[in-house]
Amino acid sequence: MRRSIIAIALAATAAVALPVIAQQNAPMTAPGARDASRITGGTYKVDPGHTLVQWTVDHLGFTPYFGIFGDVTGTLVLDPKNPAAAKVDVTIPVAKVTTASTGLTKHLLTKDFFGDAPADARFVSTSVRVDDDGDEAKIAGNLTLNGVTKPVTLDADFYGAGKMPAQMGGKENVGFEAEATIRRSDFGINYGLPMVSDTVKLKIVAAFEK
Incomplete structure (x- = not known):
């Protein structure tokens, strides 16, 4: 009788434990995918912890920096039924510029470049042209930097969309990559020309959530 009771108890324990163990051992998959059908309409906010703007200049003809x-x-305002109606309005804290060189980072925050208390940069879109496949777009807008506003066009690529797991907040996310080229002299940043290039290449990874 005791053996029967023990056997029943072990079977019941296994029935409870095995699904949990199987779930723990199940392969994990990323919640996002390059699938535009996952995008829902509405207003998204920038995820500041996963959005970066990389700038690159030619340094003395030896290396890019x-x-x-x-x-x-x-x-970011999105309407999947009318992607050309998308609107972007982002603010970039120039005072938080980061480089691999402490000395250069400090120099960038002087009158030679951005100043010791630079205003935030801001990009506001004015139009969006989406390609036939719907996964690439040219986003025209105005970039305000160093007190100067100039038109800039971003070449943007859709990267992924999906919903975060409940334990990670459960928010809907969408992400993009974008590139653009500007001239720093257009924004009154002339130090080091032409040894340090006037042309600045921008590469952006932008994450949004709602």
């Missing part, structure tokens, strides 16, 4: 801006804020 790059730094980044982070802690970006702003919004």
Whole structure:
């Protein structure tokens, strides 16, 4: 009788434990995918912890040199039925510029470049042209930097969309990559020309959530 009771108890324990163990051992998959059908309409906010703006200049003709801006804020308005109606408005804290060189980072925050208390940069879209496949777009807008506003066009690629797991907040996310080229002299940043290039290449990874 005791053996029967023990056997029943073990069977009951196994019935409870095995599904849990199987779930723990199940292969994990990323919640996002390059699938535009996952995008829902509405207003998304920038995920500042996963949005970066990388800038690259030519340094004396020897190497490219790059730094980044982070802690970006702003919004993205999307309508999957009318992607050309999308609107982007993002703010970039120039004072938080980061490079691999402490000395250079400090130099960037002087009158030679951005100043010791630079205003945030801001990009506001004015039009969006989406390609036939719907996964690439040219986003035209106005970039305000160093007190100067100039038109800039971003070449943007859809990267992925999906919903985060409940234990990670459960928010809907969408992400993009984008590139653009600007001239720093257009924004009054002339130090080191032409040994340090006037042309600045921008590479952006932008994550949004709602």
